[in-house]
Amino acid sequence: MHPIIQHIHKITAGTVTDALPVLSFFEAHSFRKKEMLQEEGKRCVAYFFVVKGCLRLFFTDTNGVEQTLQFALENWWMTDLDAFRSGKNSGYSIQALEPTEVLSISHGDYEQLLKSNALMEVYFRKVYERAYAASLLRIQLISRIPKQAFYENFESKYPDFLQRIPQKVLASFLGFTPEYLSELRKNRKQKK
């Protein structure tokens, strides 16, 4: 049985009655060690399922240093999910760290696959539920020293929040002292 079908069975505790229609939505690809599957800034056209090997997702920061955000071993999924969903250019590169075999699926086929088989909705709901739960823990572990850039992003994305959330709570979210946050906001108001 193909590893992805095994994985669907394991995660959903359900059975894919006919694997061929599911597999027909995917293409199989092999990559050499260090080969790129996706380049930062290019259109994000595929979602990868790791059959064998290991991928990493990274971006190049303003100092030219590669910053790795995620790894994917066997049975893990990887893409710039935001870009994949929206058809935007990828904010990240994806590279094979070992000789790697993947299944890839385009966004159109991903949507068709979900429509074609109710078990696939259950599967992806559970895959994302786990991934999202894990990401919350990761955010906890690394979030104690955020940066001014994080505040600026937050301000531009969620202006409503800044009106509704008490200064002290917002400061703790950002990892600032209330005094530092107050100073920062004052300076930003003067700039505008």
Add this chain to the structure above:
Amino acid sequence: MHPIIQHIHKITAGTVTDALPVLSFFEAHSFRKKEMLQEEGKRCVAYFFVVKGCLRLFFTDTNGVEQTLQFALENWWMTDLDAFRSGKNSGYSIQALEPTEVLSISHGDYEQLLKSNALMEVYFRKVYERAYAASLLRIQLISRIPKQAFYENFESKYPDFLQRIPQKVLASFLGFTPEYLSELRKNRKQKK
């Protein structure tokens, strides 16, 4: 129409043909400003959908300082998802920042709800897909200065990774220089 039914329609582009069975899985609760919905260390028994108001999710760090990780406004979901799924004690507290109305659902009812209506699988798959995509961006924004604790957690959770991933890539994932990582690993080996 109830806000949660409106939200399901909006996210799925589908229609809940009969809202009453869906709503019957939930309980409605109101909380005063600053009231606690969930306390850290107590059993996590509910998942909250914000009908009106604002929640925050936080933990108290080793210095006794409250660290806020997430906010939830109208139409957002909030719980310690890992604890909710596993029945463990919550690693976080949840508090109302404004007078807040929520729908709450237990884990058993959540599973029944998903089984009862295929549209709910689509809904939660899309909710998590978005949330997970957003969390990747958040991790990018705050991940450049992780800490030794992050390495130790990573080491205990994913020992396989440490064998398979090149030192240089692992260092960039952790936000360390390769030299610092090498030093850290040497010290930890000596401790064991």
